[in-house]
Amino acid sequence: MEQQKHTRSPGRQIHVQPLHETRSNAGFNRTSRIKLRAEHSQQISQIKAEWEAAQAEAKIDRQNLHTLLSTERNLREKLEEEIGTLQTQIKKLEQTNSTQDAQENGDQATSTPRHDSGTPEPKHPSDKQFRSQWKEDIPSQGTSRISEDIEHTVELAEEGNPGTQVGKKGRPLKTENTSQKQQQLSADHKQKHPYPQMQSNDHPPQSKRTVVLGDSNAHRLKKHLRKAIHDQRLRITTKSGANLEETLHRAEGEIQKANATNTELQLIIHVGTTDLLNKADIKKTTDHLKQQLTYWSQKTPKHHYIVSAIPEPKARGQQFATACQTWNTAVQTACTALGPSVRFMSAAAQLTADHLDDIHYSEQAADQVGSQLADLQHLLDICSRVAHEDCLTFNTDKTQWMGINIDDKDITFTIQGNTIKKTATYRYLGITISDQKNYLDKHQELLLKQSNRLKGRVWHLSRHSYNPYRVGRTLWKTLAVPAITYAGDTLAYSTQTVRCLDRHQNELGRWLLGGSFATANAAVTGELAWSTFEAREARSKIQYAGRLKFLPETNYSQRIYLHLRYRGIKTQWMKRLASLENKFGHNTKLEEAKSEREWRIITKNTITEASTEMWRTSAAKKRSLQLYLEYKQAPDREPFYRGDRESALLFQARTGSLPTRKRHWELFDTDPSCRLCGATEETIQHILMDCPRLGARDLPKINLAEYLGLPDDPVDTRVEHTESAKRRLKLWDRLCWQVDKHPDSVQRNEGPTENI
Incomplete structure (x- = not known):
């Protein structure tokens, strides 16, 4: 009985196909593939042969071209040699002609009337010694021409009145009797020795x-x-x-x-x-x-x-x-x-x-x-x-x-x-210039977009790292800030642009520290120790002004800057520089600086002191930062943040922005009592020090400021205190989340609660 192969069709019908037909089809496919491979290999070999033939032809063409170039070079050298030989012969002929002309006119030159022996003889052009000295001083190229002019002058002097009077430098004075004859001799000389005509090749037509x-x-x-x-x-x-x-x-x-x-x-x-x-x-x-x-x-x-x-x-x-x-x-x-x-x-x-x-x-x-x-x-x-x-x-x-x-x-x-x-815009050296009333409007618009884009990229890269706080802070300082402040020392940005850049920086800092929308900008600046973009602009512009001041006097940049400054010409850059100097204070020690390096150091210290004072002034206006400002004297980077939830709670507690019931009551007039123990007010002091539902404290002898790591203690001590505060805040956050999720299942009492 013949074997058959059964296959199922899409319509679930059984189709019977003989087995020998399947084998024959497979053999046919294998044969066709072999034929295709043979054809492909034949085509490849043919293409290779054509390519080799083309390379051989190109090689022959290159050899022919080199031969032609060498032949042309040899012909050019021969022509240059022949031209040099002809020029030498022409110079010799010119010298010979000039010598013969001088000998022919020598007898006429001797008939020039002489002066009295008591007076020195003037150097008249008819003097042979003077004429030979003149010929030796001039180039051989124009010898024949100058000698002809000298001889023409001699003819004019000799064929005039024999009693011709001699004026200054031995030149004969013209009289009415000799002027007509001299004009006739001059015309004859022009016909005999015409001047060469100006050729078109000497002065080609202007295009x-x-x-x-x-x-x-x-x-x-x-x-x-x-x-x-x-x-x-x-x-x-x-x-x-x-x-x-x-x-x-x-x-x-x-x-x-x-x-x-x-x-x-x-x-x-x-x-x-x-x-x-x-x-x-x-x-x-x-x-x-x-x-x-x-x-x-x-x-x-x-x-x-x-x-x-x-x-x-x-x-x-x-x-x-x-x-x-x-x-x-x-x-x-x-x-x-x-x-x-x-x-x-x-x-x-x-x-x-x-x-x-x-x-x-x-x-x-x-x-x-x-x-x-x-x-x-x-x-x-x-x-x-x-x-x-x-x-x-x-x-x-x-x-x-x-x-x-x-x-x-x-x-x-x-x-x-x-x-x-x-075009309406042009980008040159990284700066976009536009034809608008303020040529930097387009550049400032692109700068704000770039800042916003960099803020998102830094947050995206840092949020999944081992330490979002440290990675994000480093990326922003090393990558984003140099790109945003590029050419800031020479460009005058508007105040709105600088404020928007500061807003982007504060938003990123708030994300890295885990702050909320109610966190003060001064708190973000104090924990990250970031300078504002306005302070960066002031430092760069004042330091650039010092660089211009100490440039050499021949430098045009320095001369223009001093001219604008002492003339009181108010350009946009000069106005911005004066505004920043007034805001951050003009240090009188700058006038005593003797070098650019000293100027830069004084400027940096002045801007740092002014920025710190401005930061303390803005922080003093925030009631939530009263405890923070008592111990924090200047913005400084803290070592106990990792970008996790515990670090975020610690940051909110340090800066007074922890979402407690008391703070919620101040903003929205709600119940201020503690959600865990029912105390009168749920404050940061109550959570970290007094709430019984959170159990006993690990460090009962320290106060609230020490718990939050605010005093200027050793780093190890502060880290130990803040780690204890992190654990207590994490427990409070977890219990509050369960209470908010199931408010009816919680019974408030005085004892500690581990599981609710």
Whole structure:
């Protein structure tokens, strides 16, 4: 009987499959796998062969390239040798020609009239000794040229009047009789020895050029633009009182010159002021300007055109100010429609009456507008030119610009012909700068988020460790505080930001110590010995001021700091420094410090003393910290916390925040009696010293302060006392939890209760 294999289908029906078919299928699968492996190995060997062939070809190409490079190097060396030989021959020929010319003119030089023997002979250019000495002093490269000039001077001196009078330094004096003949000889000499023409290779055409043209306001920008741009590529062609037609005519001439020399032009046009003063039609003038800009941008798209807004003064009346505003709006609309090659600069329209002299720029306004026109785009043009010479290209995705405290809606910048994107924030050296009114607003927002995130991470890492109190305190001091206070000595944070940072620190300390929402911040600071962020900021800023003070006098940072301090210039940083000095006290010993190290030590001691006094003042306002403050003179780290429940109860008992019935009664007006023994009031004194339901005390001779480890006893003694207090507090907490859970099953009596 043939064996059969039974398999059960999903529908619980028995399906009978012959056994030999199963074996044949398994054999087929094995054969197919072997074939696939063979095919794969064949493909791999083929790929390896192709790879080896490609490597061989690459090796041959490298050898050919090395051969070509060596051949090129040899040819270059041979050419340099031939060039050196030719230059040497040219110098020899020049020296030979100059010597022959001097010999030919030697006879004429001897006929120069001499002076009386009683007076010294002047060194006239016709003197052979003087001429030979001159030739020896000059470089051989220009010998022939200078000798020709000397001989030409000799000809002028000899062929004039034989009785020529000699003036200073032996130079012949000109007379009316000889001037005409000398001019004729000079013309003949120029034809005989023409000056070499300036070749285009000596001064190649400039690739870019900036031209400022326009009316009186453009004329006032001359000095400030030349001060901002020390470059020959800047051209300023202005006319005081020029109207629109004259300015556009000059601009057309500049564009034609630029096209003839293949120069990329940037035209900065100041027009409109004179036309509005002459009461010209605004629509006609703006349409004419738009038409001309459209023609230029379409005919020569490689050029860039900047049209400056005109001021909008209210001194001439509201009607004139409205006309200026209408002009600016129309021109801005036209420039926006023409694309990136034409832009409108609206900085002048924002000028107030303090920056204007009637309708024209004042000196301050001209300096401001000139700097805005010159600085960034000029530097970008320099970068573009240098990068083009070095065959480099800027990445426009990584290149952005940001404007701070300016009206930059219509400003565009280009680099290598590409428009640079505008950004609102920028991160530099770990500091986020924004274009808001306060450039540090974005950085402070990110700083608070970072502080809150670090607080959660430190708590998450420490809560599962062997000692959450010690691990959390160490992580916060070593990791979080340096990250949060980074660059705090040079940045001026707002008081709200510093308070929020202190709140995050107190929250973490409360978690590590096991405190409740009712625990005072002074208690957390006293047990962890953490400085406030305000104290850290004061220490860093005052120490940084000392560093600036003791820098060399040639250091610009020190000079700027002293200038701001003694001139009374109130920047945000100087205001914050003065506020912190007033709050933490300015130690007069700082003026006697002779080094930066001494300054830092005095500052640290001063801030520590002031912080301790401020801590005692804030702790004295808390009624729950009266006993704590009697023994605790300064914030100090305590050794008997481990982050467990017993440590949390001890911390609450030491700082007066233990959730007793008496404290609950003070806050919510409830029953203050003891939950265990029914005494009149359930206080910390009653729990640790008097409650009979908790049994006898381990150390009956010590008082409450010693029980809590508050006196300044040896560390071992304090740890022993606090361990006893922890055991009693743990028993009280467990019994109170059972009483609160089953209040009807508890009978209050005078005896001790171990099991309730």
